[in-house]
Amino acid sequence: MIKVSHVQLLPLLSGVQRVTLDELERLNDETIKYLFCQGRGPLTQGAIESGSNVIVVPDLVREIHPARDVRAFWYLWKCFRREKFDVVHTHSSKTGVIGRLAARWAGVPCIVHTVHGFAFPAAKSLLQKRVFHAMEWIGARCSHRVICLHEDDAKICRDRLGLSNKRIEIMPNGIDLQKFYPLSLEVDREALRVGVGFPADRKLVMMVGRLWEQKNPECLVEAYCQLWESGDPGADLVLVGDGALKEPLEARVKLAGLESHVHFLGWRTDTPRLLRLCDVFVLPSRWEGMPLAILEAMGCGLPVIVSDIPGNRHLVHHEKNGLLFPVGNAGSLASALVELLENASLRIRLGAAGRAKVEAEHDIQQRVRNMEALYRDVLSAGD
Incomplete structure (x- = not known):
């Protein structure tokens, strides 16, 4: 038996949190599982249902807050020492730094961090960028292994954080192929x-994702409104997710007079079924790690249109298994939508190629087996 703790920030079930839950659910029966999280919500409920113990750490917050950050560190350090975990596996940027530092001070023998995209793209100033870099550098020094989703992030680990290849594992995200499958x-x-x-x-x-700056849903709504300038495109827009941009998006839709053609569904638990009912999937993000939303859409056999950014380019190859468009360019996205909406054979070809890629490279079962092997390797090596 080994004792494993995952540390996550928010109790939502958006992409990063679903990766954590997928991993906890599938760890073998010889594992005693824990989840540390800021509060209670869909993530913690799913973790409890999968047999994990949940410990809430209210002082884990996204913003840099010295007093709360120190309290969160102190609380995690005490828990890690008391519970004597074999493995502490952290996720998210700031939570990952605090969690890894606490685990290192507590003497945890295997400390692993998954990079779900670095925070550097979110920096709004040179000072903020330097702070984010310093945080990641400290976290890297406390890690026995850092899991990267693709080579671009592995290169950042080597070149910017000074990690050796021995401490870096490239392990792409995976999905449940029995849950996300095409409609017959x-x-x-x-x-x-x-x-x-x-x-x-x-x-x-359809777009699935949090309605906030990173996911850039404004670009998709603007592109959809542009389609109507040439007449009814014969397609409705479905947005699955919620967030701070919902009201501005609804206002833009109302201004265009398209309320009956744009559907805001909020967060849903039946995303696989909804995906199978759609014709085209879009993700216009400004930055990403390796989006589960794209993998899930491809798993359901949907043709995808995604922004041309590093995290997306590792999944979508232009005109082979999807379409890429310049990030933030609503006009180019509108043109790509027209291309797919008017060409059924292209939709079928790209959708089939996407499903084939997911089957070959992104099975969640294999990913978790690889992760368990990584835990065993670190524990046996004692490094």
């Missing part, structure tokens, strides 16, 4: 659409 051609998609409140006679364009 024999199924009446139109009837299913009516059953969940979608129009049967219109194509559907």
Whole structure:
């Protein structure tokens, strides 16, 4: 038996948190599982249902807050010492630094961190960028292994954080292939659409993700509004997720008079079913690690249109298994939407290629087995 703790910031179930839950759910039965998190919510509920122990750390916050950060560090250090974990596995930028530092001081023998995209792109000033870099450098010094989702982040670890190849593992995200799968051609998609409140006679364009700056949903809404300047595109827009930008997005849709054609669904637990009912998936993010949302859409056989950024380029190869467009360029996104909405054979070809890539490279079961092997290697090496 080994005792494993994952440390996560928010109790939501957006991409990064779902990675954590997927891993906790699938760790083998010989593992005693813990989750440390800022509060209670869908993530902690899922963790409890999967047999994990949950410990809430209210002072874990996203913003830099010296007093709360010290309290969070102190609380984690005491818990790690008391529980004598074999493995502490951290996620997210600031939580990862505090968690790894506390684990190192507590003498945890295996400290692992997953990079879900570095914080550098979010820096709004040179000072902030230097602070973020210093935090990541400190966290790296406390890690036995850093898991990167792709080579771009591994290169940052080597070149900017000074980590050796021995301490870096490239381990792409994975999804449950039994949960995210294409709709059979024999199924009446139109009837299913009516059953969940979608129009049967219109194509559907979907985005799944938090409605905030990073995901850049404004670009998609603007592109969709542009489509209507040339007449009805014959497609509705579906936004699954919530966040600070919801009200401004609703205002833009109202200004365009498209309230009946843009559907704000909030967070849903039936995302696989909704994806299978759609025709095109879009993710216009400004930066990403390796988005589960893209993998899940590809798993469901959907053609995808995504922003041309490093995290997305590792999943989508232009005109082979999806389409790329310049980040923030609503006009280019609108053109890509027209290309797919008007070409059924292209949608089918790109969707099939995406599903094949996910089957070959992004199975969550294999990812978790690789992660368990990494834990064993570090514990046996004693480094």
